[in-house]
Amino acid sequence: DAKTTQPPSMDCAEGRAANLPCNHSTISGNEYVYWYRQIHSQGPQYIIHGLKNNETNEMASLIITEDRKSSTLILPHATLRDTAVYYCIVRVSYSTLTFGKGTMLLVSP
Amino acid sequence: DAGVIQSPRHEVTEMGQEVTLRCKPISGHDYLFWYRQTMMRGLELLIYFNNNVPIDDSGMPEDRFSAKMPNASFSTLKIQPSEPRDSAVYFCASSFRRGDEQYFGPGTRLTVT
Numbered sequence: 417d418a419k420t421t422q423p424p425s426m427d428c429a430e431g432r433a434a435n436l437p438c439n440h441s442t443i444s445g446n447e448y449v450y451w452y453r454q455i456h457s458q459g460p461q462y463i464i465h466g467l468k469n470n471e472t473n474e475m476a477s478l479i480i481t482e483d484r485k486s487s488t489l490i491l492p493h494a495t496l497r498d499t500a501v502y503y504c505i506v507r508v509s510y511s512t513l514t515f516g517k518g519t520m521l522l523v524s525p
Numbered sequence: 526d527a528g529v530i531q532s533p534r535h536e537v538t539e540m541g542q543e544v545t546l547r548c549k550p551i552s553g554h555d556y557l558f559w560y561r562q563t564m565m566r567g568l569e570l571l572i573y574f575n576n577n578v579p580i581d582d583s584g585m586p587e588d589r590f591s592a593k594m595p596n597a598s599f600s601t602l603k604i605q606p607s608e609p610r611d612s613a614v615y616f617c618a619s620s621f622r623r624g625d626e627q628y629f630g631p632g633t634r635l636t637v638t
Contacts, residue, residue, distance in 0.1 A: 457632075458631060459529075459616050459629025459631055460568070460616070460618075460627075461629065507624075509624035510623055511623075512570055512623070513558075515569075
């Protein structure tokens with residue numbers, strides 16, 4: 417699976433959009449981009465995934481660049497409950513999950 | 526559905542004792558995964574099952590660790606004998622198919638003194 421690079425931490429004001437970047441320059445054509453998050457003292461939670469088109473669900477939006485070498489997870493209106501570690505994972509559909517260090521997002525009042 | 530259920534939530538034991546962690550996956554999910562999380566190593570996959578059969582146990586650290594899935598609704602992870610370096614949070618997760626999103630349980634925090 418392709419390696420990903422994420423900033424170790426980010427801050428966001430409550431109510432503002434949180435934009436979390438992920439670089440995956442070695443991604444191959446059949447690899448998907450997955451996002452999970454882990455709120456303190458809880459198990460990881462699936463957020464969204466995509467192949468090459470932008471995706472949106474009730475939790476977030478995923479924007480993948482045309483060359484697929486990077487992506488951005490967008491939380492449109494961050495709340496305090498969105499404070500968590502966010503993991504960007506690149507994988508083929510049949511492989512297991514490999515978690516990196518992720519980005520610690522701190523949402524402040 | 527109640528989600529993935531793990532027990533106990535917390536376990537404190539002395540070095541050398543046997544520890545058994547339990548997991549009930551979401552009904553209908555064919556895949557079950559065991560992970561371990563520590564500050565030093567992050568979240569690591571230990572083993573996963575498909576239809577109750579172990580598929581890949583390459584992440585199991587050593588022979589002191591064993592996992593079983595006697596039926597579709599129950600799995601155990603056993604450590605015998607336990608050591609202080611086994612202290613970690615152990616997560617169980619399940620999914621309908623291997624590539625689907627995984628649903629994680631709340632974890633078991635293990636402390637070995």
